[in-house]
Amino acid sequence: MKFIDEIEIHVKAGNGGPGAVHFLHEKYREFGGPDGGDGGKGGDIYLKANSGIQTLGHLLKKEIYKAENGEAGKSRNKSGKSGEDLILQVPQGTVVEDADSGEILGDLTFPDSSFLAVKGGKGGLGNQHFATSVNQAPLHAKPGFPGEEKFLRLNLKLIADAGLIGLPNAGKSTLLSVISKSHPRIADYAFTTLTPNLGVITGDDNRRLIVADIPGIIEGAHRGAGLGLSFLRHIERVEVILYVLDITSVDPAEDLRTLQTELASYSEALTERPVLVLLNKMDCIDYDSEFAVSISEKLKSPEFWKKTGQVPEFIFISAKEKKGLEKFYSLLFDLFQDVSSLAEKMLPGWKE
Numbered sequence: 001m002k003f004i005d006e007i008e009i010h011v012k013a014g015n016g017g018p019g020a021v022h023f024l025h026e027k028y029r030e031f032g033g034p035d036g037g038d039g040g041k042g043g044d045i046y047l048k049a050n051s052g053i054q055t056l057g058h059l060l061k062k063e064i065y066k067a068e069n070g071e072a073g074k075s076r077n078k079s080g081k082s083g084e085d086l087i088l089q090v091p092q093g094t095v096v097e098d099a100d101s102g103e104i105l106g107d108l109t110f111p112d113s114s115f116l117a118v119k120g121g122k123g124g125l126g127n128q129h130f131a132t133s134v135n136q137a138p139l140h141a142k143p144g145f146p147g148e149e150k151f152l153r154l155n156l157k158l159i160a161d162a163g164l165i166g167l168p169n170a171g172k173s174t175l176l177s178v179i180s181k182s183h184p185r186i187a188d189y190a191f192t193t194l195t196p197n198l199g200v201i202t203g204d205d206n207r208r209l210i211v212a213d214i215p216g217i218i219e220g221a222h223r224g225a226g227l228g229l230s231f232l233r234h235i236e237r238v239e240v241i242l243y244v245l246d247i248t249s250v251d252p253a254e255d256l257r258t259l260q261t262e263l264a265s266y267s268e269a270l271t272e273r274p275v276l277v278l279l280n281k282m283d284c285i286d287y288d289s290e291f292a293v294s295i296s297e298k299l300k301s302p303e304f305w306k307k308t309g310q311v312p313e314f315i316f317i318s319a320k321e322k323k324g325l326e327k328f329y330s331l332l333f334d335l336f337q338d339v340s341s342l343a344e345k346m347l348p349g350w351k352e
């Protein structure tokens with residue numbers, strides 16, 4: 001199924017059924033009173049978070065989603081059957097907006113959370129209600145009320161604790177594949193990853209963190225270069241940013257600057273999150289080479305970080321050879337000491 005993370009849907013709840021006009025006919029009682037029952041209520045439409053679904057693509061199938069109408073009232077004061085509710089399954093992390101006003105209506109982040117999108121109309125009253133002392137045989141009943149109708153914009157924001165941010169080819173997907181059971185596509189060319197991947201890291205004490213791997217970001221991404229920045233929505237809610245740099249690049253520190261600038265142009269708030277810097281592909285150079293030392297010096301200097309005001313930890317790793325990962329885990333889990341991991345709230349409902 002194609003990964004679709006933003007769609008608009010048209011939803012229409014069921015109409016209420018009409019009330020009935022009916023009179024009691026019984027043996028020996030030819031002119032019994034009015035006994036027309038009420039119409040049934042129209043079905044509601046709910047959106048429900050389902051951890052087994054990863055995209056909104058399946059909702060592109062229909063032009064309009066309609067819940068069932070209520071049935072008409074019956075004789076003998078019997079109400080019509082209510083229309084059945086319609087439940088649309090969406091991935092966890094779906095944000096619901098009114099497409100016309102832009103108002104945020106709901107956020108389906110928690111497992112099995114559900115949201116009443118449109119309400120079915122009430123059924124009309126049957127003629128049983130309209131008998132009066134002057135009119136004991138009312139010939140009218142009420143029609144049902146129409147069901148609500150809305151255009152909704154659904155926006156998927158994946159749920160993750162930490163997000164991998166890097167230029168294309170830095171090794172983000174390779175890293176995700178070695179720290180979790182996730183199997184993202186990995187290749188030696190830019191923009192291998194076209195849609196986000198999630199993986200779960202399990203720490204020594206069995207604490208878990210969800211890590212998101214997203215497509216690579218290049219200079220000018222905020223103006224649409226490369227794959228643009230829209231994928232950053234998937235890390236909007238992460239607690240920690242993990243910058244992945246390729247140590248074999250001409251100037252990894254400059255790469256980091258590019259990433260910071262792009263991130264800031266998407267959301268200043270994102271740049272205020274705690275950061276870890278991962279210098280990947282260390283199997284390709286010596287730790288004590290002049291180059292490695294000069295990068296370390298740069299990343300240690302408060303001058304480099306003066307905009308954010310915090311000098312983050314950085315670690316040399318090799319995703320390919322699984323080196324430096326222990327230190328990475330310990331620093332990462334340390335950052336989550338005071339914040340609760342979303343994974344803890346989401347799992348076990350969430351499937352890797």
Ligand SMILES: Nc1nc2c(ncn2[C@@H]2O[C@H](COP(=O)(O)OP(=O)(O)OP(=O)(O)O)[C@@H](O)[C@H]2O)c(=O)[nH]1
Nearest residue numbers: 168169170171172173174187191192193216319320
């Ligand atoms: N030598 C070496 N190569 C690595 C390492 N990590 C990743 N690679 C290689 O770098 C290339 C790119 O890796 P990916 O994991 O696809 O990179 P990515 O950052 O996900 O790239 P995009 O999805 O295009 O943004 C692949 O050929 C990997 O095998 C590493 O630690 N050492």
Ligand SMILES: [Mg+2]
Nearest residue numbers: 172173192193
């Ligand atoms: Mg990738």
